[in-house]
Amino acid sequence: xxxxxxxxxxxxxxxxxxxxxxxxxxxxxxxxxxxxxxxxxxxxxxxxxxxxxxxxxxxxxxxxxxxxxxxxxxxxxxxxxxxxxxxxxxxxxxxxxxxxxxxxxxxxxxxxxxxxxxxxxxxxxxxxxxxxxxxxxxxxxxxxxxxxxxxxxxxxxxxxxxxxxxxxxxxxxxxxxxxxxxxxxxxxxxxxx
Amino acid sequence: xxxxxxxxxxxxxxxxxxxxxxxxxxxxxxxxxxxxxxxxxxxxxxxxxxxxxxxxxxxxxxxxxxxxxxxxxxxxxxxxxxxxxxxxxxxxxxxxxxxxxxxxxxxxxxxxxxxxxxxxxxxxxxxxxxxxxxxxxxxxxxxxxxxxxxxxxxxxxxxxxxxxxxxxxxxxxxxxxxxxxxxxxxxxxxxxx
DNA sequence: TTAAACTATGGTCAAATGACCTCTTTTCGC
DNA sequence: GCGAAAAGAGGTCATTTGACCATAGTTTAA
Numbered sequence: 001x002x003x004x005x006x007x008x009x010x011x012x013x014x015x016x017x018x019x020x021x022x023x024x025x026x027x028x029x030x031x032x033x034x035x036x037x038x039x040x041x042x043x044x045x046x047x048x049x050x051x052x053x054x055x056x057x058x059x060x061x062x063x064x065x066x067x068x069x070x071x072x073x074x075x076x077x078x079x080x081x082x083x084x085x086x087x088x089x090x091x092x093x094x095x096x097x098x099x100x101x102x103x104x105x106x107x108x109x110x111x112x113x114x115x116x117x118x119x120x121x122x123x124x125x126x127x128x129x130x131x132x133x134x135x136x137x138x139x140x141x142x143x144x145x146x147x148x149x150x151x152x153x154x155x156x157x158x159x160x161x162x163x164x165x166x167x168x169x170x171x172x173x174x175x176x177x178x179x180x181x182x183x184x185x186x187x188x189x190x191x192x193x
Numbered sequence: 194x195x196x197x198x199x200x201x202x203x204x205x206x207x208x209x210x211x212x213x214x215x216x217x218x219x220x221x222x223x224x225x226x227x228x229x230x231x232x233x234x235x236x237x238x239x240x241x242x243x244x245x246x247x248x249x250x251x252x253x254x255x256x257x258x259x260x261x262x263x264x265x266x267x268x269x270x271x272x273x274x275x276x277x278x279x280x281x282x283x284x285x286x287x288x289x290x291x292x293x294x295x296x297x298x299x300x301x302x303x304x305x306x307x308x309x310x311x312x313x314x315x316x317x318x319x320x321x322x323x324x325x326x327x328x329x330x331x332x333x334x335x336x337x338x339x340x341x342x343x344x345x346x347x348x349x350x351x352x353x354x355x356x357x358x359x360x361x362x363x364x365x366x367x368x369x370x371x372x373x374x375x376x377x378x379x380x381x382x383x384x385x386x
Numbered sequence: 387t388t389a390a391a392c393t394a395t396g397g398t399c400a401a402a403t404g405a406c407c408t409c410t411t412t413t414c415g416c
Numbered sequence: 417g418c419g420a421a422a423a424g425a426g427g428t429c430a431t432t433t434g435a436c437c438a439t440a441g442t443t444t445a446a
Contacts, residue, residue, distance in 0.1 A: 034444090060334060068337045070330065083327045126386075129322060134276045136329040137263065141253060143259045143336045144369040148433080169391065176337040178434055183395055227414080341403080359424065371404050376425055 001025050004052055019118055027104040032097045039095040045084035047105040051075050054101025060093050069174040148177045149185045194216055208253045212311055220297040225290045232288040238277035240298040247294025253286050262367040294298045295304050
């Protein structure tokens with residue numbers, strides 16, 4: 001049904017083929033253009049999302065219109081707003097595409113059914129959650145520590161391939177610094193070549 | 194065995210008395226003085242910790258000796274380093290007391306046994322994990338957004354009671370600003386009374 | 387294809403912040 | 417209770433950062 005997703009799940013190694021088939025069968029594929037929204041602030045997050053291709057971002061919009069990016073989700077990542085999804089309450093964040101993207105969606109009722117029915121799948125999602133917690137901690141640490149330049153260098157080290165795919169202003173927004181500061185840093189690094 | 198903990202678990206509402214007893218029986222209580230360490234960077238986190246009384250902090254120490262506080266854990270909170278605990282690898286953070294504290298510890302082997310044996314307890318810890326993810330997202334958001342003063346105001350709004358219990362330098366360390374900046378903000382707010 | 391929107395860069399200036407220092411007060415541990 | 421240590425406030429100065437502006441190049445969408 002969704003061969004690329006099934007290949008991904010096989011590669012994770014913990015789920016037998018019939019289970020993978022069952023999970024895949026409940027997914028609905030969507031194709032999104034660049035800069036298209038998939039969840040707006042205030043809406044309820046009703047789906048788990050797996051990114052087949054492209055790149056999504058999770059962000060907030062402040063009263064003054066400025067945006068803060070919490071997370072980039074490139075291909076082969078899961079994403080959603082956990083607070084909104086778990087409690088089915090309005091979301092405080094938005095999720096949208098940075099590039100044209102293909103995603104798979106599971107409605108919460110279907111996903112819950114899969115979890116209830118397949119113990120190994122619970123184990124699998126638990127691993128995803130652990131990883132998520134770990135990444136969030138890393139994010140907090142790097143956000144707190146060091147100068148703007150250290151944050152940028154850390155970003156480049158952690159996600160070298162994002163540099164070519166994202167506009168600098170989004171990287172600045174992710175790092176919590178102004179675009180001006182970011183271009184200054186890059187300029188200085190070029191000088192030192 | 195640990196009446197205060199059992200009262201806490203009862204109040205959470207999802208676990209029957211015999212289960213609570215079983216969980217409580219496997220805990221070991223420790224009494225810690227102020228500024229005592231319970232996990233040092235590089236050690237492996239082998240226990241789940243529940244804070245009966247007092248206040249713990251999770252923090253990192255940089256090469257230059259500066260500290261960044263990830264999390265405060267006052268009474269009736271659970272804490273650990275998830276990355277180190279889950280994988281049993283050396284921790285990158287330290288955990289220690291801010292105040293004299295009493296904690297309960299479950300060794301991972303015991304805690305895993307409880308999870309295997311008691312489905313409702315799995316549900317309970319899953320809720321804790323959800324809440325943890327939510328709090329981490331909030332933390333990232335407030336760290337990214339706004340000026341030092343907005344972060345401080347947010348902190349006061351979120352944790353009004355912490356103000357009286359924590360030295361300002363730790364609040365500054367939590368917010369990722371210098372003590373100087375924090376005292377300046379407080380001074381300015383007093384002027385405006 | 388062409389106009390409009392977006393992107394990155396640079397200049398300038400003011401404001402925010404941190405580093406380093408001192409001093410006084412408070413708190414802690416014995 | 418006492419001595420030592422820590423905490424908080426303030427002063428000064430250099431640096432970093434952001435806001436605002438303009439411009440040139442690029443990409444997008446009609």
